[in-house]
Amino acid sequence: MLIDSYDRVVDYLRISVTERCNFRCQYCMPEKPFSWVPKENLLSFEELFLFVKVAIDEGIKKIRITGGEPLLREDLDKFIKMIYDYDPTIDLAMTSNAYLLKSTAQRLRDAGLKRINVSIDSLKPEVAQKIAQKDVLADVLAGVEEARAVGLKVKVNMVPMKNMNADEIVDVLEYCKERDMTIRFIEYMENQYASKEISGLKSDELLAILREHYEFEDEGFDGASPSRYYRMKDGYRFGIIEPYGDDFCKQCNRIRLTAEGNLIPCLYFDEAMSISKSIKEGDIAAAAEVLRDVVKNKPEKNRWGGEDSESSSRAFYETGG
Template sequence: MLIDGHNRIVDYLRVSVTERCNFRCQYCMPEKPFSWVPKENLLSYEDLFKFIQVAIDEGIKKVRITGGEPLLREGLDCFVKMIYDYKSDIDLALTTNGYLLPKVAQQLKDAGLKRINVSLDTLKKDVAAKIAQKDVLEKVLEGIAKAHEVGLKIKINCVPMKGINDNELIDLLEFCKEKGYVIRFIEFMENKHAKDTAKGLTSLEIQNIISRKYNFEVVPRDSSSPAQYYKLEDGYEFGIIEPHKDDFCASCNRIRLTAEGYLIPCLYFEDAMSIKEAVQNNEIDKAVNILKEVLKNKPEKNKWSQEDTSETSTRAFYQTGG
């Protein structure tokens, strides 16, 4: 069992396989040139898997593959199969923008992937193009439909932005309710890589918008989930992820591994330690010791929850998968 310095059980590993992305979303990386880290700087799937094996042995129960956009890295289904073949009952998931899903959803399902989170911030073609700086909506919707067709469990992630998609929250909720998908609205996490004019909605503002049409009640919080869920009168549940509240951190069970081999204890902070050399040299005990050191230094809270700070996170979400 893995325990951090604040006595929280850590059983969830998020693995970024690339920092590359084919979108340039306003809240993530709008100004970053279309370049990428040289392939030789990245851990191979085999070396990533060495660490995942030992992490599972130490108590990790859930592995989520992220990016950047993970589907940009070739052979991802083979990587999924490595993990599935090692422990078939692991909670194995993927976060994606969905653009490339139509071609690979079946392969990923066959390899052992169980669940998928897809970013969907709008149902309007022009708004999607404004957010992603690319004509993407048709392909994303096609990807979601294909994932559903092959039997993957689907969650939809939406970042509500003032003056951009805040008038669509009910439409998005109803779209997901009709299709049988879970939707989670995510408070915008301020960071230095986002567009300067990007302004998100708070959880209360999101609730106020939905309450214009629906009555809902709070669902008792699942301590393992970053989202607070709410139930409509017909039983449908939607979630809101609230990084600006302390309880987002109180139950944090996550640690992150980047494609270059950095273990990151908290999404907000820059602190990280590299396991790259250890796994490449097959020094697995050394990698385990680094993991435990990172966990010991995992902060109690992120700084989004501190109202009196003027500091903005410098963490690049395209390196960590959010």
């Protein structure tokens, strides 16, 4: 079992298989050129899997595949199957923009993927295009429907932004509600790569909008999830993720691995330790030691809150959010 210095059990590993993305979302990397890390700098799926086995043996119970956009990495379903075959009880999930999901959903499900989180920031084609800087909505929605059809559980994320998509909060919620998909509204996380024109909605502003249309009660946090959940009278639940809130980090059970082999203890923090050399040399004991050190040094909280709050220099397209 992996336990950090604040007595939190760390049992959730997020693996970014690529930093490449086919969107240029305003809140992530709107001005980044379409380039990518040389293939020789990335860990192969076989090398990533060597570390995954170590992580599972040490106590990891949930693995989420992220990016960039993970579906841009060829043969992703084969990597998922490696993990599933090693331990079918692992909670295997993925975060995707869903643009390529229609043609890949069945293979992912057959490989062992159980759940997928998809970003839907707008149901208006022109707004979705403005946010992603690409005409994406039709393909995203088709991917969502295909994922549901093959039996993947789908959860939706939305980043509400003033003067951009704030007027669609209820529409996107209703879209999810009609399809029995949970929606989580994510407060915009300030970072150095995002558009400087973004102004995100805080949770109190979001809740005020929703209260104009619904009655609901606060159910608090659900286990180690970073989302605070609210239940409507008809039983439907939605979540809000507040990275600036005091409770955001209290039950954090996550560590992150980049495609280049950097093991990161916190989404915000720039500090990382590499497992690349150990894995490439087949030194599993050394990789396991790095894992334990990263967990031991996991910070109590991120740097978004308090008097010393600052914008993160961590590129979310490298760590998968």
